[in-house]
Amino acid sequence: MKRGLLSVLCLLSLLVFAGCREPAAPPAPSPGASAGVSQAARAVGGWEAVVAAAQKEGRVAVYGSSIVPAQRDALITAFKQRYGMDIEFTTGGSAEIAERLSRETRAGLNIADVGMFGPSTITTSIKPLGTLELLEPLLLLPEVTDGSKWRGGKIPYYDQGKQVISLIGFVSPSVTINTELVRPGEIGSYYDLLAPKWKGQIVLNDPTTGGGGGTWFGVMVRYVMGMERGVAFMRDLARQEPIMSRDHRQMIEWVAKAKYPVAIGINQEAANAFTAIGAPVSQPRLKEPFHVAFGSTNVITFQKVSHLNARTLFVNWILSQEGASIVSRTYGAPSRRTDVSMEGIDPAFVPTPQDILLDENYYKGQTEDQKLAGQVFASLLRK
Numbered sequence: 001m002k003r004g005l006l007s008v009l010c011l012l013s014l015l016v017f018a019g020c021r022e023p024a025a026p027p028a029p030s031p032g033a034s035a036g037v038s039q040a041a042r043a044v045g046g047w048e049a050v051v052a053a054a055q056k057e058g059r060v061a062v063y064g065s066s067i068v069p070a071q072r073d074a075l076i077t078a079f080k081q082r083y084g085m086d087i088e089f090t091t092g093g094s095a096e097i098a099e100r101l102s103r104e105t106r107a108g109l110n111i112a113d114v115g116m117f118g119p120s121t122i123t124t125s126i127k128p129l130g131t132l133e134l135l136e137p138l139l140l141l142p143e144v145t146d147g148s149k150w151r152g153g154k155i156p157y158y159d160q161g162k163q164v165i166s167l168i169g170f171v172s173p174s175v176t177i178n179t180e181l182v183r184p185g186e187i188g189s190y191y192d193l194l195a196p197k198w199k200g201q202i203v204l205n206d207p208t209t210g211g212g213g214g215t216w217f218g219v220m221v222r223y224v225m226g227m228e229r230g231v232a233f234m235r236d237l238a239r240q241e242p243i244m245s246r247d248h249r250q251m252i253e254w255v256a257k258a259k260y261p262v263a264i265g266i267n268q269e270a271a272n273a274f275t276a277i278g279a280p281v282s283q284p285r286l287k288e289p290f291h292v293a294f295g296s297t298n299v300i301t302f303q304k305v306s307h308l309n310a311r312t313l314f315v316n317w318i319l320s321q322e323g324a325s326i327v328s329r330t331y332g333a334p335s336r337r338t339d340v341s342m343e344g345i346d347p348a349f350v351p352t353p354q355d356i357l358l359d360e361n362y363y364k365g366q367t368e369d370q371k372l373a374g375q376v377f378a379s380l381l382r383k
Contacts, residue, residue, distance in 0.1 A: 046140070047141065050140065050309050050312055050313060051309075053308075053309035054085065054309035055084060056309075058310075059086040059088055059307065060085065060086075060113045060114060060310035061088045061090070061111055061112055061306065061307065062087055062089050062090070062112070062113065062115070062314070063090045063091075063100075063112040063114070063115045063116075063117075064090070064091045064097070064115065064116040065092065065093060065094040065096075065097050065098075065117050065118060065121055066094065066248060066270070067116060067269070067296065068270065068273050068330070070273060070276075071269065071326070071330035071331060072089050072091065075087060075318075075323070075326055076089070078323070079314070079317065079323075082317065083313065083317075085310065090111075090112070093211075093246060093247070094117065094120075094121040094209070094210050094211050094296070095125070095209055095210065098121050098126055098210075099125075102129060105131055110302070110304040110306050111306065112302060113301065113302070113305040113306060113307050113310060113311035113314070114300070114318075115299070115300040115302070116297050116298065116300075116318075118210065118211065118267075118294070118295065119158055119164070119298055119360070119363050120210040120211065120214060120215055120363045120366050121211075122158075122164055122300060123159075123360055123363035123366070124363060124364075125210060126300065131302045132163040132300055132302060132303070133163065133301045133302055134163060135157070135164070135165055135300075136162050138315050139155070139315070141316045141320055143320055143321060144319045150336055150337055150338065151336050151337070151338055156169070156336040158294065158298055158359075158360060160360065163300060164298050164299070165298065165299045165319060166294040166297075166298050167294075167295075167299060167318070167319070167324055167328075168295050168297055168327060168328055168331055168333040169292050169294055169333075169351060170295070171291070171292055171349055171351050171352070171355050172212070172215075172292070173283035173284065173286070173290060174212070174264055174265060174283075174290070175262065175283065175286065176252065176255055176262070176263045176264075176266045176281055176282070176283050177255070177262050177282055177283075178260075178262075178280055178281060179281065180280045181258055181261035187262065187284060187286070188284070189286055189288060190220070190288055193237065193240065193264075194236050198240055199240045199241055200240070201260055201261050201262060202243070202262045202264060203244075203245055203254055203260045203262070203263045203264070204243065204377075205246065205263075205264065205267075206245065207265070207373035208370045208373045208377070208381065209246060209370065210370075211248075212248070212265035212266060212267045213265030214265075214369065214370055215265075215291070216265045217234065217370075217373045218366055219356060219358070220233065220234070221234065221369070222362075222369070223289075223356050224289060224356075231372070231376065234373070234376045234377075235376055238376055238377050238379070238380060242380065244377070244380055244381060248267045249270055251265075252266050252271055252273070252274050252279075252281065253274075255281055256274050256280065256281050258280075267295070268293065268295055268331065268332065271283060272331060272332035272333075276332070285348055289354050289355055290355050290356070291355065291358050292351045292355050292356065293358075295333060297327050297331060299315060301315060321337060324336075324337045324340050325340045325341065329341075329344065332349070333345065333349055334349060334350055334351075
């Protein structure tokens with residue numbers, strides 16, 4: 001009897017003790033296991049807590065295409081000075097880095113925290129992987145979420161799904177010339193490139209891949225000239241025997257060193273790097289309308305990352321006035337932010353109402369454009 005009573009008393013004591021204990025804290029998310037902002041950090045102290053948690057992670061991994069050394073180095077230095085953290089850049093050609101992301105996704109590796117790519121690469125190569133994260137929940141800084149700080153009065157999402165934000169917007173001249181080999185006004189229209197003197201003298205960024213050449217081809221045949229007239233022009237251009245290249249740096253060096261007088265489809269970062277050092281290169285405004293380009297500085301992030309708080313910190317910083325100013329200055333193109341200085345930016349790059357503003361739907365059709373380009377330039381691609 002006493003033993004039974006003692007057992008009951010012990011059981012009641014255990015139940016009371018268990019009821020008085022604080023509930024167990026939810027397990028902390030493991031690296032790469034969560035797609036959103038670190039909820040634990042936000043709940044405790046908001047932005048300051050995210051910064052502190054990011055600094056413990058120590059670094060952020062950024063994948064990018066066509067990021068020139070001046071831009072990369074400036075971002076690394078400023079981010080280090082501001083937060084004491086490292087940016088680990090992995091850069092290369094658009095197709096190369098997109099393929100790397102694809103391989104890592106298939107292998108279950110979550111190495112990249114943030115991406116900075118051109119819209120065609122994002123739309124045709126990265127979005128189909130199904131790994132992009134919504135950006136809107138990650139935006140914490142008031143200067144980032146304030147629509148009045150952005151041109152057009154709202155955050156410049158490139159896509160309807162709000163997974164991509166464009167940092168810059170500029171008219172893309174597409175044609176780059178050596179000013180010592182091409183007289184002023186000698187090339188005032190794309191049709192001037194069909195003159196006999198330019199045969200074998202043009203270098204063309206491969207229009208069958210994502211990048212400047214592919215975008216230029218698609219804009220010409222779908223918007224500027226129309227399909228029938230545009231394809232006829234491209235066939236005439238193919239008979240000019242342009243030299244194909246996928247290396248933007250090589251292309252601008254060829255023009256700057258007078259190996260070729262004309263190039264088509266060089267990305268703006270590469271051209272600006274040579275303009276800044278006084279190379280004899282220029283991008284004339286032609287009579288045909290240009291398209292508004294967003295460069296390779298469109299910001300994305302991924303559902304699974306290794307540095308959860310660091311990626312949130314970096315996304316907010318790169319979209320802030322400080323980060324966006326560095327991108328605009330080193331790219332040499334107008335920022336989408338209204339509070340970033342235009343000093344040193346060529347006014348010719350500022351979009352006008354006549355220029356063609358491309359959207360995600362355009363880039364979704366690029367695969368077909370690239371196939372068509374492959375047919376038009378087939379004989380040159382086999383060389």
